[in-house]
Amino acid sequence: MVIGSAHAERLKDLASIQGVRSNQLVGYGLVVGLDGTGDQTTQTPFTVQSIISMMQQMGINIPIGTNLQLKNVAAVMVTASLPAFSQPGQNLDVTVSSMGNAKSLRGGTLVMTPLKGADNQVYAMAQGNLVVGGVGASANGSQTQINHLGVGRISSGATVERAVPSTLNLSDTISLELKESDFSTANIVADAINKKFGTSIAAAQDARVIKVMAPANLSRVSFLASLETIDVNPAPGYAKIILNARTGSVVMNQSVTLEDCAVSHGNLSVVINTAPVISQPGALSGGQTVVAARSEITIEKEPGKVLKVDGGASLSDVIKALNAIGATPQDLLAILQAMKAAGSLRADLEVI
Structure with a gap:
């Protein structure tokens, strides 16, 4: 296998078209029909306020001061993504998330909820029965639960009411x-586009944007379809190593190289064992039982080793060199940072 060989990728996999994007929608609504697993209204007053407001819009006036004890209603946030070129009447999938203290949204129905964009305009209306992927049960103080019960999804649960201008x-x-x-x-x-159409219609503006002149003899859709299918051999990426300090994961790309260096690696472990010691007085002595603790501390240190790590021009050489150290993934976090500080590691370190 030839390491570092170029491979062609479609232009549609490397770049997107400016202005062709999705938009996020959000709305506040109510889920009804729950089996006693809704919000505790004494702790979530906004749920009661929403119910009163909805009932008033339906012509039902609730006397002031009425204490509503609702168990089958939950206040939720409804989110969706509006794809590019969406037209009125198109259906969208929506995600419904509890924002109160409802125990479960399983079996609930979302009441008609307007979904707004960043400009505060309504772009879709959502309503329907929720599908919750989890299940739970409780009885006599015992409880069991599988997966998450506070989030549900409605397939094709929203209808687009307004199109985003293109x-x-x-x-x-x-x-x-x-x-x-x-x-x-x-x-x-840019060179691949100019070669495809035989004229200088594309020019790179910076490291991200390429300006392309649209030919007058082709429709915009046909021209974009031709652009997307162009095969491009992208340049090798920057050498980068991603370190996850929480899990100890280390991921590096093909461009990472290593210079000659020497690494000393050794482990130090401290073990503390604590055991209770009970002193029992003799019979009829009038003494009291005393409980004390005795701790044993053991320090174990593995002998340190200084290993010479040979430089490598490929990722496989770097992996072999790091494996020769015999370090754990958590140890590699510190070792790679030290190599970078010493100038032996040719890569950018990013800690996530």
């Missing part, structure tokens, strides 16, 4: 945005 046909130029900024890849993409 700016795709308003300009003679199209902007392609690389998913990863890279000057070399941007230049390669």
Whole structure:
């Protein structure tokens, strides 16, 4: 196998079209029909306020001061993603999440809820029966639960009421945005487009944006379809190592290289064992039983080793060198940071 060999990727996998994007929608609503697992209204007053407001809109007036004890209603937040070019009448999937102290949303029905965008305009209406992936049961103080009961989903639960205006046909130029900024890849993409159409219609503006002039003899859709199918050999990415300090995971890409260095590695462990000691007085002595604790502390230290790590020009060489140290993933976090500080590691370290 040849390491580092270039491979062609479709342009649609490397870049997106500026202006063609989804929009986030959010709404506040009520889920009804729960089997006694709704919000505790004394602790979530906003649920009661929402019920009173909804009833008033339906022509039912509730006397002031009425203490509603509701068990089958839960206040929820409804979220959805509005895809690009969505038109009125199209259906969307919605996610319904409890925002009070409801025990479960299983079996509930979402009442008609308007979904708004960032401009505070209503773009969809959501309603329907929830599907909750978890299940739970309780009796006589015992409780069991599988998965999460506070979030449900409604497939095709929202209907688009307003379309987002598209700016795709308003300009003679199209902007392609690389998913990863890279000057070399941007230049390669521009050259591939110019080679495809036989004219200089594309130019890289910076490390992310490529401006393309749309030909007048092709429809915008046909031109974009032709752009997406162009094969591009992207430039090798930056050398990077991702360190997850919580799990000890270490992930590095193909461009990581290592210079010659020496690494000393040894483990120090401290073990503390505590056992209770009970002193029992003799019969008729009038003494009291005393409980004390006795601790034993043991310090174990493995002999440190200094290992010479040979430099490597490929990822496989780096992996072999790190495995020779015999370090655990948690130890590698510190070792890689020390290698970077010493100038032996040719890569950027990112801790997540």
